[in-house]
Each structure stands twice: as C-alpha cells, then as structure tokens.
Amino acid sequence: MTATPRAPTSSTRFPLWLLICASLTALAPLSIDMYLPSFPALAADLHTEIGQVQLTLGTFLVGLAIGQAFYGPISDRYGRKAPLYIGLTLYGAAAAGCALAGSVESLMLWRFLEALGGCTGLVVSRAVIRDRLEAKESARAFSSLMLVMGLAPILAPLIGGAILSALGWRAIFWVHCGAAVLILWFVHARMEESLDPAHRRTLHPGTVLRNYWELLRDREFLGYSLTAGCVQAGMFAYIAGSPFVLIELHGIDPSHYGFVFGANAFGLIAMSQINARLVRARSLDAVLGMALYAPLLAGLMLAVAALAGMAVLPVLLVGFFVFLAGMGCITPNASALALAHQSHRAGTASALMGTLQFGFGTLAGAAVSLWHDGTALPLAVVMALCGCSAVLMRRYGRVGAGVPA
Template sequence: MTSTTSAPQTARFPLWLLICASLTALAPLSIDMYLPSFPALAADLHVDIGQVQLTLGTFLVGLAIGQAFYGPISDRFGRKPPLYIGLTLYGLAAAGCALAGSAESLMLWRFLQALGGCTGLVVSRAVIRDRLEAHESARAFSSLMLVMGLAPILAPIIGGAILTTLGWRAIFWVHCGAAVLILWLVHARMEESLDPQRTRTLHPATVLRSYWELLRDREFLGYSLAAGCVQGGMFAYIAGSPFVLIELHGIDPSHYGFVFGANAFGLITMSQVNVRLVRARPLDEVLGVALFAPCLAGLMLAVAALTGWATLPVLLAGFFVFLAGLGCITPNASALALAHQSHRAGTASALMGTLQFGFGTLAGAAVSLWHDGTALPLAVVMAICGCGAVLLRSYGHAGAREVI
C-alpha cells in the first residue's frame, strides 16, 4: 500500500513515524551506547584512546559511504527492500564487533555495521518526504527527534550499566538484538510509501546525473551542508567528549551518560519548540536564528580553551547550547533541502546524509588526530563547524526557489 498524502497527520506519532524513528535511532544507539566503554576498550585491546576513537571514525565513514548506494536503490525498488538488506548486515556486523579481538578488527566490523545501519537514515527521510510536504515534513522531523532523542539520553546510561556489569562486548550484542526487533517491525508493520509511478531507473548514468544535478542545486546543497556542519560539531563532541569529560575532568564513566543525556534533553526540548515556531514563521527564518546558537557556543568554547578558561562548567554550558540548537536546525534544514526533491526523494536523502556524515567523519577524525591532551582540538573544531553552518545556510537561502 502506498501513501503519498501531503495532509497533516491526525496522530502526533502514527505508526509509520514511530518506525522511522526507530530506524533513525539506530545510528545514535550504535554510537552513544559504547562511548562510556572507550577507556575499557583501550585497556582490553592494549591500544591508546586515539585508536579507540578511530573506531568511531570508521563507523562514520561507513555511514557516509553507504547512504549513497541505498538512496537510488530505494527510488527504484521501494523503501522496504533496502531495509531488509541493511538491517541484516547491521545485525551480523554487530555480532562481529562483539567477538573482535583487536582494534583493527573492531574498526572493520564497525565499518560494516555502519554500511548496514545507514539504510535506516536514508529510508526514514525519504518516507517522510513521500508522505508530507515541507512544513509538515519539518514538524514530522521534529516529532521524530523527540523519539530518537531518547537514544542519546538512554544509550550512554544503558551502555555504562552494561559496561560495569557485563563488559563492553555485551553492548554490541544489544545492537544485534535491536536489529532483529526493528527488522520484524519493518516486515510486519511498515507500509510501502513510494508511489510506483515515481520509481526511477538504476542506470549508472542516470544515477550519476541525479547526483550531479543535486550538487549544482544551491538550495539543496546549502541547506544540506548547513545541517552537516552542525552535525560535524556534534560528532566532534561525540569523538572528543569521552576524553575531555572522563579523562581530563574526572567524570566517572557510569555518570558520563547523564551529562550526555542532559544535552540530548536540550535537543529534544528545542525540537518541540520548533514544532510551534514553524507553524507561524517561515522555516528559513527559524533556521537562520537557530544557527547562531552553535556558532556563538563554538566560539565561546574556542576562546575559553585558548585562554585557559575551559573549566568543566564552561565546557558543559557550551556543549549544551551547541547541541540543543540541533533541535531547531536539523528538522528545518532537512525539510528545506528536500522541499523540491519529491521526484527523487531517496537519492536526495542519500546525498544529504552522505554530505552530512562526511562532515561528521572529518570533524571526528580531526579531533582524534589532533589529540593533544587538552580540550582545544574539540573546542576549535566545534567553533569552525558552528560558524561554517551560518555561511552555508546563507548560500542555500540565496538559491532557494521560494520562501518556505
């Protein structure tokens, strides 16, 4: 059954949106749950913390690369078939992570896990665009963030509890179980949303031409990269905060999840504020104002780190403001980027995800490779990401087809 209505949904969280949320939550679940185990991983595998951080980098590379393939496939065969492949690969790779005996093998399995898990990111965005138009999409993305926001709140807490009782390997067995559960939900309860009349060919020339056209589309590219810059700052935080908070400032690994969860709570709160804001204001106007939060927070963090004022309260405040801003930024930027891409929603969603996670990979790698025993690498990378997002949103706004 195909549904392509653009009318607002009567239920705040219809079943199809809850399934999309669970698919999207796989990525933060896969990342955030094992963050408290970084020091234990380093000790068990006899490597330094920088190499453990690179396992996160390989995961982000897999997320960026894999999405480029699933988008055109979902535009050709529908939204569900790629999920069967991706979720199966994700579950098998999670089992491989649990059995890994070295940092190198863990990196490989994490890469494969990401190649499977990224299908949920592509398909969930495409399903929302299949069913809803721009303003309704922004509200749906905000509602989705309310659900998926529980993952970064609960995942580090659960991960810390599993770490202290069963060890870090058990965390990946939980990932495997989650893949089985979501695969069942997709098979039994998810309806196909792609209109058969909108299927597209998988001919390589056509796929490459679509990607080329999207890269030349200032509206799509600017808004996608604006969100990508801010997400790059978030992934820099994900890569660098375990060291800065646990190692540098002495936060207990089992308490790290509470700090991480507080930031996620701010993101959830702002995503729900965004639902109200976009009812009365243009999406681009809300986005433009919201982007100053990560920009100013990033600059504050960088100045504090450079001047020696990067105390724990200052860092926590800067992290909170930066990450809370994503609650308004990600839904609106995603809706604006996809607003005029209904004829190739899967391909556009894939490229948007590839660009955004590409930024995340670069930001996370920069923090890991620059590791100097201080908070400076993390603070500077977040500042660059926050400022870059403001400039890229202006680029997208200049190429916008209409005010949305």
C-alpha cells in the same frame, strides 16, 4: 499499495509508520553509544589496547558516511522497503559477527559492515517522511525523530552498561542482532510502501551519477544540507574533544561526564519539541535563521574564551549546551528545506545529505584530534568555525531557493 501523503493530525502525531522510522533512525546512535561502556572489557578480552578498540568506533562512522550513498538510488528504483530488507539483514548478520569476533581486527571489519547495513535506516526514514509529508509537516516529523536522536546518547550507555554487567560485552551485539530482526519484521508486516510508482528512477550508473551531480549543483539542496552538516560537525567535534577538555583539563570525574552529555542531549530534545510548535506559525527558514544564532554565538564565545585564556568550566558548559541545543531546531528545518523540492529523487537526495553530513562530522572530529595541543583551543575553534559555516551555508541555500540572502 502506495501510501497517500497526508499530514498527521494531533491525534496521530506518532502514527505507526513514523514510529517505525524512529526505530530505524535509532539504530545508528544506539549502535554507537550502547557499547561505549564496554571498551575496557573489550580491550581486556581481545588482548589489545583501548586505542585499538576506539578505532572500531571510527570504522563504524566511516561505514555510516559511505554506505548511505548506495541505498538512496536503490530506494528510488525499487521502493523504500527493498533497501531496508538488505540493510537490516546485513546489520543483523554483522552484529552477530561482532558478538563472535575473536580479535580487534575482525571486530573492526564487522563494525564497518554493521554500519553499512544500519545506515539504510537513516536514508529511508528521511525519504519516507518526504514521500508522505510536505515541507512544514516534514520539519515537525523530523523534530519527532530528534527526540529519538537525543534520547539515544542518554539511554544507550545505561542500557549497554547494564547488559555488560549482567551478560558481558558480546551480549550487547546480540541485542543489536535481535533489534534488527524485530525491526525487519515490523518493516515487512506493518510498513506500507511510500514511493509513488511514477517517481521510480533507473539504476543505470550514468543516471545515478548524473542525479548526484545535479544535487551537488542545486544550491537550495546543498546549502540547507550543509547548514545541518556544519552544525552536526560541531557536535562530532564536541564528541571527540570534550572528554579531554572536561575530564583531563577541568577534572570532571569520568562517572559524572555522562551527566554533562545527558544535559546537552536534554537541551537538544527540548528544542526539537519547541521547534515542532514554532514552525506551525512561522516559515521553516525564519525559524532556522533564528536558531543558527545559537551555534554561532556559542562557538564564537568558546573560541574567544579559549584564545583569551578564560575557558573556565562554566563558560565551556554553557557554550556546549547552547551549541548542541540549537541542533534541535536546525537539523529538522534544514533537512526539510533541503528535501522540499526533491520528491522525484528523495532517496538519492536523502542519501547524499547523510553522506555529506557524516563526512563533515568525521572531518571535524579528526581535526580536533589531530590539532590536539593540550588546551581547549582546538575544540573551541573548530566549533566556532562550524557555527559560522552553518550561517554561510544557509545564505547559500536561500539564494538557491530564490530568497534574498
């Protein structure tokens, strides 16, 4: 049975289907952050160096970026539930493989496969929201998902640390496996198919490639997708560079670094919930335009301070907080605007959007790491470029939507 699109009322702000989408969205950040406290134990148990263990995170991110491109066309052909059966099964099996890994090389392989399975939730959750809701209500639903994305980096390391202390690092991946089984049951038993049969599309390779090419030429879709992607790239740069800048350069105790990370996540959560209220009375693009001042000004402030040798700790903390809090308004609205006119290929569009965003994020994180010069300058400049690029991408998308730049 195909669900009829409808906007959730105030009494059903979190209907079951949206809660299932939230759990699907949570898989990726939980899979990234939950095992971070186990790095030293992993290195010791697998007789390798921390640097090698860190590569397992890199392979996971590559898998997230690549895998999304495959699930979109499948979901547009066979419905939203079919790729979830494939992806969650692969995710659970790969998580079990991680738990049984005997070397860091095998762990890298299983983490890559785990990402290939887990990324299906990112693709399908966005497509389901687009199937069911119009643009403005989609933005409010995406704001609800940002609540999950913001809580994950706060709760996941705490949960992972508790499991590590009680049962060891392998138990963390058994928890991943159990979560996949539980979510798969909810998808099968309680989630209705949301794809209208009239919108099902062929899986012919030529048609799939043509759809992707048409999306890349669609200025509205590409502009708004990359608006969110550029800001997300700034977040990836922060994740890659802030441990060195805050811990090594400014002497923050490693045990206190999590509090800084958590404060920024709370800022993102707060803004995502404020955004859900702002879009009731204002257009999505207007709210997006105001919110983009946050990463733009914060990034420029960080870059100027670093160039002038004034990147003191308070300046850095304020800049990071403002930049990341702005994502709470930017990501939901830019995503909703990018998918606004893609109902006929929402899965494919969602997949390409995710691939572009994670791809840009991976490049930004790599840029900070490769440009490492012992100062805060690489991180500050990359974040500033991301903030400026996001503003330009919105202008590009507005022209595509027929709105004066």
